[in-house]
Amino acid sequence: MxxxxxxxxxxxxxxxxxxxxxxxxxxxxxxxxxxxxxxxxxxxxxxxxxxxxxxxxxxxxxxxxxxxxxxxxxxxxxxxxxxxxxxxxxLGDRIASALRQAALDRLGLEARGGTLINGNDKIDAAARSGKVHLLIHAADAGEDGRRKLDQAWRVGGGGPRGLEFPEERTILSMALGRENVVHIALTDPAAARRVSHAIDRWLAFIAPDAGLEGGSAAVGAGVGNELNEGTK
CATH class of the missing domain: 3.30.1230.10 (YlxR-like)
Incomplete structure (x- = not known):
């Protein structure tokens, strides 16, 4: 593929x-x-x-x-x-909506490209073996599920905790074309960078006190750390 x-x-x-x-x-x-x-x-x-x-x-x-x-x-x-x-x-709302869609589309592309996995057992095994480069939780993910996968990621040399995606599982499931997507893991470093960048741009724009040029540090620092590094 x-x-x-x-x-x-x-x-x-x-x-x-x-x-x-x-x-x-x-x-x-x-x-x-x-x-x-x-x-x-x-x-x-x-x-x-x-x-x-x-x-x-x-x-x-x-x-x-x-x-x-x-x-x-x-x-x-x-x-x-x-x-x-x-x-x-x-215009601000239109930009925010476009950035949101770009982030969801990016996740969908990675899912179809085979660089993204979901499912607690699959993510746990990949995280503990050091194969997860970015861990994402749906906004409505349970605290117990987050804690267990965060721990598995740390065991495998990953970041301290996964990124909370600002949408719930229903939206993530639709974006990936899969059922009940609560947790996501990127198993390719380049894919993790692409996804974190798309999410970071969106979050930096909608954050009340962070512009895009400062957004990578103000809003996306956690994503960068979790990578474990990683006009016309």
């Missing part, structure tokens, strides 16, 4: 500048915004839309505040070199 492509995380990663904070970061750590044919700004979290893009590296709360004050529109007009720019009032 083919494994998921390693994406641009493992290739040269050019930098971009956030139009609001003016800080520079890797484009993989920022969020691209694109302009639709009718001049409406839309999230382009996979950075695939044609034409000129604008990049942001702030949290949702900061983006919403800048949008409400009109600061975001001015920055976007300059970035797109266009006077006619429509900025949806719920």
């Amino acid at each position: 083919r494994k998921p492509r390693n994406d641009s995380l493992e290739t040269h990663n050019p930098e971009r500048t956030c139009i609001l904070s003016r800080r520079t970061a890797s484009r993989e750590d920022l969020i691209r915004l694109a302009l639709s044919p009718d001049a409406e700004v839309a999230p382009d979290v996979r950075a695939r839309a044609p034409g000129r893009g604008a990049w942001i590296g702030v949290s949702k709360s900061d983006l919403d505040a800048a949008n409400a004050k009109g600061k975001l529109k001015g920055a976007l007009q300059r970035a797109f070199k266009a006077n006619e720019v429509t900025v949806p009032a719920d």
